[in-house]
Amino acid sequence: MAKTVTSLIILSLAFAAGSPSFGAQKQRPGASLMPAASQLPPQTQIAVQKNQTLVLKSEAIVDSDIVRLSDLIDGLDARNDIPMFRAPDLGQMGTIQASRILAAATENRITGVESRDLTAVVVRRAGHIVPREQMIELINDALRSRYNLPPDTDLVVDKSVKPLIVEADARRTPQLASFYYDSRSSRFEASITIPGSETTNKAAYKIAGTLGEYVRVPVVIRELTKGNIIGENDIAIEKRKRVEIFGDAPIDLNKVKGQIAKRGLRPGDIIGAADITKAEWVERGANVTIIFETAGLSLSTKGKAITGGAQGDTISILNLQSKKQIDGVIIAPGKVTVQPQNIAKTLADSAAQTKSASSGLTPTRTASVAGGTQ
Helix, strand or coil: CCCEECCCEEEEECCCCCCCCCCCEECCCCCCCCECHHHCCCCEEEEECCCEECEECCEEEECCCEEEHHHHEECEEHHHCCEEEECCCCCCEEEEEHHHHHHHHHHCCCCCCECCCCCEEEEEECCEECCHHHHHHHHHHHHHHHCCCCCCEEEEECCCCCCCEECCCCCCCCEEEEEEEECCCCEEEEEEECCCCHHHHHCCEEEEEEEEEEEEEEEECCCECCCCECCHHHEEEEEEEHHHCCCCCECCHHHCCCCEECCCECCCCECEHHHEECCEEECCCCEEEEEEEECCEEEEEEEEECCCEECCCEEEEEECCCCCEEEEEEEECCEEEECHHHHHHHHHHHHHHCCCHHHCCEEEECCEECCEEC
16 A cells, blocks of 8 residues: 655755765666756755655656656655666667666655555657658758759668657757758758757757759669578668669569569679569469350369469460460469460360360359250
């Protein structure tokens, strides 16, 4: 049971060098919660409201660079609260062991905090990610207003540039603080600020990259060996300088999926039309299902592929029932459809071979004729 505080308690606290440090388990580099004692005023007060139950929070969201005790414990009056830990970086998170929070409260004569059997408290620092597209548009406008650039010129930001995260309430349009462009190397560098952001007021955000003619091309992201079927997780679309594109023109990503790699491809390789081939759906000599379709009628029989091919290819097939050779189009693995002009001849050949329904032609749908259904 949580104990309640029956009277207003004013605690005078002095954080000296000998005070205990309360670390945090790091969620990522730069997201740890560090003790803030070295920057505290010599005297700070905590107020606890009369008859207020004190409960340890499971998660705390803070909007400053300091985590206060009232951020971690419900029931403390934040008006005179005491700073306890360094907050994570903007938009990041960290954890504090519950035992350390309770020890800090006890040291400062705050008792009766209900822990709810928590082992740690998650602390999140509120933040807003500034869309990179806004900053690129800003730089692009600056470039085009000062230089005569070709219409298909594009900007590519260096991969090492990290996202810009500012305070949660700093959502105004980015502004260009400084800008530099080297026409010889096509490199640009810019400094961005966000009005109302303390983060960019202290140090402007740096963004750099390259200007040039770029095209979007399919690129390998996982190593492929010759004969591999290329899947969605094997490729991605990236912008590459036009001068890097050799040989055949770049091809559509949708035309790459499901194709066969004609050679070994490494991560980062651009995929051209010469690097892939269609997956063979019918092999030469393989048994296939021949499908005859016309208005109101669909029949199927067995055949053998005289030639092989991929989806959409026209191949030669031997009708095993009539022993006649016909041409058909591959529509699925092991399935070929025959063009309407071949159906009449095939049916006639089949009829000459048999007089019963066991002839090998299996009706799958009846045909409607004048006067009724046959």
